[in-house]
Amino acid sequence: MAAKFELTVNHVSREVVADPEMPLLWxxxxxxxxxxxxxxxxxxxxxxxxxxxDGNAVPACITPIANVANKSVTTIEGLxxxxxxxxxxxxxxxxxxxxxxxxxxxLMAAAALLTRKPNPSDADIDEAMSPVLCRCGTYPRIxxxxxxxxxxxxxxxxxxxxxxx
Amino acid sequence: MTATTxxxxxxxxxxxxxxxxxxxxxxxxxxxxxxxxLQTGTKAGNWRAWINIxxxxxxxxxxxxxxMGQGVLTGLGMLVAEELDADWNSIxxxxxxxxxxxxxxxxxxxxxxxxxxxxxxxxxAGARTQLIRAAAQAWKVEPSTCTASLxxxxxxxxxxxxxxxxxxxxxxxxxxxxxxxxxxxxNFRLLTRSAPRIDIPSMLDGSLKYTADLSFPGLLSAxxxxxxxxxxxxxxxxxxxxxxxxxxxxxxxxxxxVAVVAENFWSAEQGxxxxxxxxxxxxxxxxxxxxxxxxxxxxxxxxxxxFINLGNSASLLSSAESLLTQEYSVRxxxxxxxxxxxxxxDVRANSCEVWAPTQSPWAAYGVxxxxxxxxxxxxxxxLSRKLTGKANGLVKVHAIPMxxxxxxxxxxxxxxxxxxxxxxxxxxxxLLWTREQDMANDFxxxxxxxxxxxxxxxxxxxAAWRHxxxxxxxxxxxxxxxxxxxxxxxxxxxxxxxxxxxxxxSTAHTPxxxxxxxxxxxxxxxxxxxxxxxxxxxxxKNPRLKRVLEIAAEKAGWTTPLPxxxxxxxxxxPSKDSFVAQIAEISRAAEGAIRVHRVICVADCGMVFxxxxxxxxxxxxxxxxxxxxxxxxxSVRNGGIEQSNFHDFSLLRMNEAPNIEIYLVESADAPxxxxxxxxxxxxxxxGNAIFALTGNRPRELPMLSPALTx
Numbered sequence: 001m002a003a004k005f006e007l008t009v010n011h012v013s014r015e016v017v018a019d020p021e022m023p024l025l026w027x028x029x030x031x032x033x034x035x036x037x038x039x040x041x042x043x044x045x046x047x048x049x050x051x052x053x054d055g056n057a058v059p060a061c062i063t064p065i066a067n068v069a070n071k072s073v074t075t076i077e078g079l080x081x082x083x084x085x086x087x088x089x090x091x092x093x094x095x096x097x098x099x100x101x102x103x104x105x106x107l108m109a110a111a112a113l114l115t116r117k118p119n120p121s122d123a124d125i126d127e128a129m130s131p132v133l134c135r136c137g138t139y140p141r142i143x144x145x146x147x148x149x150x151x152x153x154x155x156x157x158x159x160x161x162x163x164x165x
Numbered sequence: 166m167t168a169t170t171x172x173x174x175x176x177x178x179x180x181x182x183x184x185x186x187x188x189x190x191x192x193x194x195x196x197x198x199x200x201x202x203l204q205t206g207t208k209a210g211n212w213r214a215w216i217n218i219x220x221x222x223x224x225x226x227x228x229x230x231x232x233m234g235q236g237v238l239t240g241l242g243m244l245v246a247e248e249l250d251a252d253w254n255s256i257x258x259x260x261x262x263x264x265x266x267x268x269x270x271x272x273x274x275x276x277x278x279x280x281x282x283x284x285x286x287x288x289x290a291g292a293r294t295q296l297i298r299a300a301a302q303a304w305k306v307e308p309s310t311c312t313a314s315l316x317x318x319x320x321x322x323x324x325x326x327x328x329x330x331x332x333x334x335x336x337x338x339x340x341x342x343x344x345x346x347x348x349x350x351x352n353f354r355l356l357t358r359s360a361p362r363i364d365i366p367s368m369l370d371g372s373l374k375y376t377a378d379l380s381f382p383g384l385l386s387a388x389x390x391x392x393x394x395x396x397x398x399x400x401x402x403x404x405x406x407x408x409x410x411x412x413x414x415x416x417x418x419x420x421x422x423v424a425v426v427a428e429n430f431w432s433a434e435q436g437x438x439x440x441x442x443x444x445x446x447x448x449x450x451x452x453x454x455x456x457x458x459x460x461x462x463x464x465x466x467x468x469x470x471x472f473i474n475l476g477n478s479a480s481l482l483s484s485a486e487s488l489l490t491q492e493y494s495v496r497x498x499x500x501x502x503x504x505x506x507x508x509x510x511d512v513r514a515n516s517c518e519v520w521a522p523t524q525s526p527w528a529a530y531g532v533x534x535x536x537x538x539x540x541x542x543x544x545x546x547x548l549s550r551k552l553t554g555k556a557n558g559l560v561k562v563h564a565i566p567m568x569x570x571x572x573x574x575x576x577x578x579x580x581x582x583x584x585x586x587x588x589x590x591x592x593x594x595x596l597l598w599t600r601e602q603d604m605a606n607d608f609x610x611x612x613x614x615x616x617x618x619x620x621x622x623x624x625x626x627x628a629a630w631r632h633x634x635x636x637x638x639x640x641x642x643x644x645x646x647x648x649x650x651x652x653x654x655x656x657x658x659x660x661x662x663x664x665x666x667x668x669x670x671s672t673a674h675t676p677x678x679x680x681x682x683x684x685x686x687x688x689x690x691x692x693x694x695x696x697x698x699x700x701x702x703x704x705x706k707n708p709r710l711k712r713v714l715e716i717a718a719e720k721a722g723w724t725t726p727l728p729x730x731x732x733x734x735x736x737x738x739p740s741k742d743s744f745v746a747q748i749a750e751i752s753r754a755a756e757g758a759i760r761v762h763r764v765i766c767v768a769d770c771g772m773v774f775x776x777x778x779x780x781x782x783x784x785x786x787x788x789x790x791x792x793x794x795x796x797x798x799x800s801v802r803n804g805g806i807e808q809s810n811f812h813d814f815s816l817l818r819m820n821e822a823p824n825i826e827i828y829l830v831e832s833a834d835a836p837x838x839x840x841x842x843x844x845x846x847x848x849x850x851x852g853n854a855i856f857a858l859t860g861n862r863p864r865e866l867p868m869l870s871p872a873l874t875x
C-alpha cells in the first residue's frame with residue numbers, strides 16, 4: 001500500500017509516494033531521478049548502492065523507504081557541488097576508476113570513513129571499503145586515493161604526479 | 166569533456182559531411198597477433214570521418230572501439246592528438262557510429278591499440294597535413310614553411326597564424342594526401358606521458374549514464390526470469406499474482422524465459438517474484454560438476470587430436486627414464502561485471518532502436534535487425550547496408566559505455582531479449598537483469614582438465630613435453646610452449662558439457678598458464694633447481710620473456726630470504742604480443758586462508774604509451790586474476806548454476822588486495838596487448854608460493870583452502 005514519505009536528499013526536501021518496503025535505492029533511481037547510485041546485487045553484498053543516511057554509510061538496496069522517512073540522505077550527486085571534495089580530487093589525481101560502475105559506492109563509503117576517521121590507517125580502509133566490490137580491480141588506487149584525500153584535507157604535503165599532463 | 170552517447174545530430178553531421186570520393190571502404194588485415202588474426206581496421210584514408218574540428222577549435226575523435234574501463238576512448242584519442250598536434254584539452258572522444266569506415270568495432274582480445282596504433286596516428290597526421298596545406302594555400306606559401314602545434318598552424322617567417330578551427334572547412338575540401346608521415350617516437354609530446362582519462366570526471370558525481378540510467382518518456386521497465394536449468398523451456402505460466410503487483414503491466418513468454426514489464430524496475434522485480442512458471446527440462450541437461458570432472462579426467466587419459474606437434478614428443482615420453490606426470494583441474498568462472506546485463510529497445514512497425522553496453526555494436530545491430538524488424542524491412546535493411554556500408558535509419562544502435570565487459574558483452578543475448586520484449590509489448594522497454602539472473606545465465610570461462618607429462622634430460626632440463634587439455638569452448642589459447650624444448654605436443658579434447666561458455670579476460674590463457682607454470686615449478690623441484698633459475702636457463706629462444714623474469718626476480722628480491730611464515734612464487738606468460746612475469750609473496754593464516762602481501766609484475770608490452778593506463782590495467786588484471794585464483798568457482802547441479810549472487814560467488818575484496826608493484830619494460834617494439842596479459846601469471850605464482858610455504862601443491866583452480874591440505 002503506497003504511502004507518502006518526506007525526506008531530505010542532498011539538502012533538498014523531497015516527498016515521495018511509495019510502498020513502504022520499496023528500497024531507498026529504487027526510490028532514488030526511479031522516483032527521484034538520481035541514477036548515480038547503482039544496482040548491482042540487491043542484497044548488500046557489493047556496496048554499489050552506498051549512500052549516507054544521517055551521515056552513515058548505508059546500502060540503499062536493502063533500506064526500505066519507510067526507514068529513512070524524515071532523515072537526511074546524501075547520494076553521490078550530493079558529495080560536492082563541483083567535484084571539489086578531496087576524494088573526488090584524489091580520484092582524479094590518481095586516476096582511480098576503470099569502468100566506473102562501482103565508484104559511486106566506493107566514494108560514498110570512503111567519504112563516510114573520512115568523516116569518522118580523517119586519518120585512516122590501512123586497517124581502517126580495509127574495514128570501511130571491503131563491503132564495496134570492484135571487478136576491474138581498482139583497490140590499490142582507491143587505497144592510495146583515500147590516503148591522498150586525507151592528506152589534502154589535513155593540508156599536509158601532497159606530491160604531484162608529473163607523469164600526467 | 167565526457168564520453169557520452171553518440172547523438173542523432175552528430176550522426177547526421179558525419180553522414181552529411183562524407184564526400185563521394187572520400188571514403189576508403191576497404192579492410193586491411195594487419196599482422197596476426199596471438200590467438201589468431203587481429204580484427205581488421207580500415208585503410209583509414211579519410212580522416213574527415215574520424216575527426217571533427219569545430220570552428221572554436223574543439224576536436225571530436227570517433228573511437229572505433231568500445232569503452233569498458235580499459236581507457237580505449239582516451240588511448241585512441243591520444244594517438245590522434247599526438248599526430249594531429251592538437252591541444253589535448255580540446256579533445257572529446259566518442260564511440261564511432263556504425264559504419265564500415267570504422268572497421269568491425271569488435272572490442273576484445275586486447276587488440277584495440279595493436280590494431281589502431283598505426284591507423285589512428287595516420288588519421289591524425291593526415292588531418293594535420295591537410296590543415297597545413299590549407300593554411301599554406303591561403304597564405305600562398307610552401308607547406309614546408311609552416312608548422313602546426315597545439316591547434317594552431319603558423320608561418321614563422323611572416324608571423325601569420327590560423328587555428329585548426331578556422332582552417333578545418335578548407336582542409337576538408339582538399340584532396341586527401343597520398344604521403345602521410347608519422348612522428349618518430351623521440352618526438353612524441355603526448356604519448357610517452359599519461360593523459361587523464363576524459364571520462365573519469367563523470368564517474369565521480371553520478372553524471373556518467375550507464376544504460377540502466379537512461380530514460381525517456383514512455384519507457385517501460387522489465388526484468389526477466391530464465392529457466393533454472395540451462396536450456397530449459399517454459400511449459401506453463403501462472404502470472405496472476407505477478408499482474409496484481411502495482412505497476413506491473415504484463416508478462417511476456419519468450420519461450421526460454423519470462424519477462425515482467427512494469428512502470429519501473431522495482432515493480433517489475435516484485436512482479437517477477439510472484440511469477441509461477443513450470444519449466445520443461447532440456448533434452449540434454451548440463452552435466453553436474455562431479456560427473457563433468459570424471460568425464461574430463463577420463464578424457465585426459467586418452468590420446469587426443471594434436472593441436473601442436475613439434476619434434477618427437479610422444480615417443481620420447483614413452484621411453485623416458487625421468488618422467489613426471491601431473492593433472493590440474495580448472496573450474497568454471499563467471500564474469501560478474503558490476504553492471505548486470507541490461508539493454509533498452511524500442512521496436513516500432515518499421516524500425517528497431519537499441520541502447521546497449523556492448524563490446525560489439527555490429528553484433529547488437531544484427532540482433533536488433535533480426536529480431537526487431539519485420540521480414541520486409543529486414544530485406545530493405547540488408548540491401549541498404551550492402552549498398553552503403555552504413556547503418557541506416559531502420560536499425561539504430563547506441564553503444565553505451567559499459568560497467569565492465571571482460572568478454573561477457575560479446576554475447577548479445579540481452580539485446581535480443583530486450584528487442585523481443587519491446588516487440589511483444591509494442592513499447593520501448595528497458596530490460597535489467599537481477600544479479601541472480603546474471604550469475605546463472607553467463608557465458609562462463611570454460612572448465613578444463615589438464616594432464617601434462619614431461620621428460621627431463623640428465624641436467625634436469627625439459628627434453629619432451631605433452632600437455633593434454635579436455636573441456637569445452639575455447640581451450641587452445643596460450644598453449645605455445647615458451648621454454649626451450651624441441652619436442653612439444655599439445656592435444657585438445659572437446660566435449661559436450663551443456664554449459665554456455667565464452668571469452669573471459671584472457672579466457673584459455675589463465676587455465677593453460679596455471680597448468681604449465683605450476684608444472685614447471687614441479688619440474689624445477691624434481692630437478693633440484695631454483696624455480697627462477699630453472700626457467701631462465703630454458704628461455705634462450707624467448708629473450709623478451711627471459712628479460713621480464715630477470716627483472717621480476719631482481720625487483721622481488723627473489724634470493725633474499727623471507728621471514729618465517731612467508732614465501733614467494735613465480736610464474737610468467739606471454740600473450741597478446743606482451744610478455745609478463747609475476748612474483749607473489751604470501752603467508753597463510755592459521756585457519757588456512759592465503760594472504761597475498763605483495764605482487765611484483767614486470768611487463769614488456771612493447772612501446773608503452775600512456776603508461777599510467779598500462780599500469781592500471783596490470784593492477785586490475787592482477788586483482789581480477791586473484792579472484793580466479795583464490796575465490797569461489799561456478800558449479801553446476803541439477804543442470805543449473807549453483808551460485809546466485811556475491812555471497813556464494815565472491816570476488817576479491819579490498820582487505821584481500823595485495824600491494825602491487827608494476828614495472829614496465831622500455832621497448833621499441835610495436836605496442837602489445839595490455840588489457841588481459843596481466844591475468845594469466847598470478848594464479849600459478851600464488852600456487853607456487855603455496856607450495857614453497859606449505860609443501861602442498863594446489864592443483865585445482867581456484868585454489869580453495871580445504872584443497873590445500875590434501
